Amino acid sequence: MKHFIKSLPIFSILAALACDILLPDSAQHPVAAHSYFTWALLIALAVYAAALLISLNNKKVRDKLSYSALFYAGAVLVLNIINLLTAKFAVLPVLYFPSLDRVFGVLVEDSAFLAKCLAYSARLLIFGWLGGAIVGMLTGIGIGFNKTFAYWVQPLVRVLGPIPSTAWIPLVLIAFPNAVSASAFLIALAVWFPTTVLTSSGIASIPNSYFEVSSTLGADSFYRITKVGLPAAMPHMFLGLFNGTCASFITLVTAEMLGAKYGIGWYINWQKEMMAYANVYAGLIIIAVSFFILITLLFKLRDHVLSWQKGVIKW
């Protein structure tokens, strides 16, 4: 049974290949330059076969495969069905649902341009995200530890924070010299609010006894803030960063409409206007993969920083 499940992806890929090669393409679809989907299936077949071979001697790979094999088989089956619905039988509207050959084709043929767009988006995201996260944490720490600062700044946070950052677009366009700085500011704003709120509420929820015990141990107030306040508020701060990161993705795609020259959000928008839906899907795949990687990295960072929480709380 175990071996059967592990070999399921092979069968699924072979079935997809059979459908793709044996059935004729619908005449309604424009012909792709190459049969990229077929190539993708062949590569997947080779990679999976190699993984199976490695799993004979490697327990880690073996466990991973026996856990994920069913999912891989299912994923290939979904692609197979999409291929049948689009390229083979043209069941879905041809204009909006291009064949997988063409979507994969964009990823290959347009890869240099897509990489450039991704780099532009990454630059915007990094500047905006870092700026928003750093200022957000500092604002949160200020509100959490300093009463005067909280008195003046907290109302500002409460009023400005809930405004969706994209609503600032008209103002930001006048205030900033160019589209890049305006977009980076919007992203920073989107990250800043949740980070600030959760950092300050994290600090507010620290039991007073932690501060009391540290002062009886001879810690001064700076030491109390950095060595007690920050680590104790860290789980909340990460929650804020997660919310902020998700908000930053939304803002990024919108912000790239502000007269950007390149960028993955801009690319999708531009291709949509050209009715080039294969390119739109390719852009979506790029966005999905890169945001998935970013979120995974953030999770890894959290697991590393908050390793002491292992077995205490899971969220």
Place this chain on the structure above:
Amino acid sequence: MVGNISISGVSKHFVNPNREHITALDNVTLDIPSGSFVSLIGPSGCGKSTLLRMISGLITMDSGSLSLDDAPITAPGADRGFMFQEHTLFPWLSIYDNIAFGLRARGIYKQEKDRVDEFIDMVGLKGFEHSYPHQLSGGMCQRASLARALVGKPKVLLLDEPLGALDAFTRMNMQDEILRIWKETGMTAIMVTHDVDEAVYLSDKVVVMTPRPGRITGILDIKLSRPRARSSEDFLHYRAEILRKLHYGGTIKEPSYYI
């Protein structure tokens, strides 16, 4: 003379949530000689914890004077170790780092780092240095928090119902541990407790307090050699004496019927 606490004419008022003025401590005078073990006992609201927190410097007094070796107490300091009812260990630090916290905060960790191991050993936590607090039992966490309070060589150890959250047997074992460490280090110990047996078992002197307003109503010198037997006649005599001072002595009535 190190570790002598003198309290004279100390008062403290609070305003409770119903906007009533509460006199937590009313003109309290007490001298705690260095090296002695003193218990403050009394029902809730008698101001015993308030007094202990004042000695630690965590709260201020309204009037009176309070000094450690003739130096007035104004703020918390490492010369007065404090052990809370909950272990209050920092969950993000290992047991070792928790115990070393005070030394690091004062910037003397490098010179004194041997003391961390020494105290881990003294409270019997060898082998658990790298565990986190949530991986340890309540009793072990209290041991770690005792070591954390002691590692900075305080002159005075302040104990705020440190064993209140433990089960009866762990509690009796910990009482012996505290006694042993108190003797080894020779410091002054001041403990707040609800438990009459605990007070008699540990203390040289038991200070009995009553609430509204918080006052000292009696000071008993426990003249028993250690180790003390919890069921000896003398022990029970002191116990009864304290209960009587707290008005919990009760009266032995003639039963109204016989079986």
